[in-house]
Amino acid sequence: MDTGDRLLTPGEVAALFRVDPKTVTRWAAAGRIGSIRTPGGHRRFRESEVRALLEGEGMLDEADEMGRPRNAGPTASTGPAGPANAGMY
Amino acid sequence: MDTGDRLLTPGEVAALFRVDPKTVTRWAAAGRIGSIRTPGGHRRFRESEVRALLEGEGMLDEADEMGRPRNAGPTASTGPAGPANAGMY
């Protein structure tokens, strides 16, 4: 039980999944992802849990996936520093 | 190094290939392209993988594509070979 779980903000998780921060909040409200609340009401997510969801660990959907590209993006720049949102409307 | 782990939405990929988002979904369902699912069930595609497909990395004989005679006898190999997966890392 390594408790080395970094806590991620909704914005961080949203960038990882390429979704809106509000969507991440909905997942927490729906109980699809564990969340910790700060005394002020803001949510925090466990980095280990988020990564498990990204890998699809524990849940295969379609064809088997091999290859395991290590996602080592340290998010130093806080985001793709760019087209975080590709306007398509 | 940046492997380009940006995730694209079905609509983005569809616009890149000039096809319907539904078609992209079928590719994912058929295992021809890797896909990551959000807790809500929506799919996200890796920008690097999509780009490789656009380049034609998955097709080795485009010349044969033109005069392609009827598919008469290649037994459905047990393993679809799964070339979709590019182990170039």
Place this chain on the structure above:
DNA sequence: AAAGACTCGGGTAATTAGGGGC
């Protein structure tokens, strides 16, 4: 204490998923 950036909450439009048939 003050400022900036982010998140919260609700509500509405757009996109996506899945099946069926051409």
Place this chain on the structure above:
DNA sequence: TTTGTCCTAATTACCCGAGTCT
């Protein structure tokens, strides 16, 4: 065999003002 279009249901994205976190 593959793609495009139909439908309904679910999920997601952007709008606002107010509060919280660094």
